[in-house]
Amino acid sequence: MRLTDQQLEQFNDLGYIFLPDVFSAEEVEALRAEAEAVYASPREEVWREKSGAARTAFAAHRYNEAFRILGAHPRLIEPVEQVFGEKLYMHQYKVNAKAAFDGEVWQWHQDYGTWARDDGMPEPRAMNISVFIDEVMPINGPLMIIPRSHRHGVLNAGHDLETTSYPLWTLDKQTVTDLVAEGGIVAPTGKPGAVLMFHGNLVHGSAGNITPYPRKIVYLTLNSVSNYIRTPTRKEWIAHQDFAPIECVADDALLQFARQRAAGQHAAE
Template sequence: MQNEGPLSAEQLRQFEEEGWLFLPETFNPEEIAVLSREAEAIYAENRPEIWREKSGAPRTAFAAHTFNEAFRLLGAHPRLIGPVEQIFGEQLYMHQFKINAKAAFTGDVWQWHQDYGTWARDDGMPEPRAMNIAVFLDEVMPINGPLMLIPRSQRHGTLEAGHDTSTTSYPLWTLDDAVVTRLVEEGGIVAPTGKPGGVLMFHGNLVHGSAPNITPYPRKIVYLTLNAVSNHIRSPTRPDWIAHRDFTPIEPVPAEALTDYARRWKQAAE
C-alpha cells in the first residue's frame, strides 16, 4: 500500500507551487469496493442530503460520514487526515463531506469556481486554510468528465465571483469567462486521471471545474473538506449537513479500519 507515510519534500513543493497533488493507489480494491457499493445505496435513498441533477440522476450526497459507517471511517482515515495536517500544521475538523456523482450520459457540468469563495461567502470561513481531498471511487478518465484544474491559480487569492443559481441544480459562486481565460493563459489546464483508490488534494483557492459526462462510464468521487480547527466557520448560512458546526478535531482511525470493515461485510454477505 502506497502513501502510508508523510508527504515528501518534493510533494510539498509541488503542492505549494502548483496548488494540487495526486496520490495514486492510496486505497486498496477492497476498501474502494465497499465505498462504491455504499455510495450507490446512498444515492438510492430519499434524503434531503442527496441532491440530484435536473434529469433526476444523483449529483451529490452530503454528510454521508454522519449516517454511514464506511464513510465515517473514510472521513477519519489517516491516509487523508495526515497529509492535510502536515500542510496546515494543526488539527482538522470536517467542514463538509460529499460524494459527487458524474452519472453516465447525464452527469452535468461543474462551472469554473474556487471552493474557498463559497466557504467564505456562504459560511464565514476566515481564511483559505481548508482544502478538498478527493478519493476516486471509479476510474477517472480524460473522457468521463474529469476534474480540470488551473495550476498556480491559487496564487491570485479569492477572486470576484457571481452566484449562479440557474445553470445546474447546485448553486455555485462562479468565475466569468475572461478571468478563466487569463488564468489559463498563465497556468494552462490539467485534468488528473487515475484508477479507483487514487487521491487528489488541492488548495481551497485553486480554480477548477468539470465538463458534462456523455460517456457510458460513470465517475464517483468522495470529497472531504478538511478545515484547520482555528479557522472554523463564523457565520454559516447553509444547513449544518452542508456546512458542519461541529468543530471537534478529527481523531484518525487505525490505518486498517476500512479494510477490516470491508472484510467483515464480505464475510457477513457470504
C-alpha cells in the same frame, strides 16, 4: 501517511498533489457499493440533477459507516494536518456522483470563495482532498484544475443559481481565459483509490458526463480547527458546525470493514 518535501513544494507551487495508489481495490469496492446505496436513499442530503440522477450526497460520514471511516482515515487526515500544522475538523463531506450519461457540469470556481462568502471562513486554511471511487478517465468528466491559480487569492465571482441544480459562485470566461493562459489546464486521471488534494483557492471545474462510465469521487473538506466558520448561512449538513478535531481511525479500519461486509454478503447467499 506523510508527504515528502518534494510533494509539499509541489503543493505550494502548483496548488495540488496527485497520489495514484492510496486505497486498495478491496477498500474502494466497498466504498463504491456503499455510495450506490446512499444515492438510492430518499435522504434530503442527496442532491439530484435536474434529470433526477444523483449529483452529490452531503454528510455521508454521518449516516454511513464506510464513509465515517473514510472521513477519519489517516491516509487522508495526516497529510492535511502536515500542510496546516494543526488539527482538522470536517467542514463539508460530499460523495459526488457524475452519473453515466446524466452527470452535469461543475462550473469554473474556487472552493474557498464559497466557504468565505456563504460560511464566513476567515482564511483559506482548508482544502479538499478527494478519493476516486470509479476510474476517472479523460472522457467521463474528470476534474479540471488550473495550476498556480491559487496564487491569485479570492477572485471575483457571480452566484450562478440556474445552470445546474446546485448553486455555485462561478468565474467569468475572461478570468478563466487569463488564468489558463498563465497556468494551463490539468485533468488528473487514474484508477479507483487515487487521491487528489488541492488548495482551497485553486480554480477548477468539470464538464458533463455523456459516457456510459460513471465517475464517483468522495470529497472531504478539511478545515483547520482555528479557522472554524463564523457566519454560516447554509444548512448544517452542508457546512458543518461541529468543530471537534478529527481523531483518526486505524489504518486498516476501512479494509476490515470491507472484509466484514463481503463476509456478510457471502453468508447471506
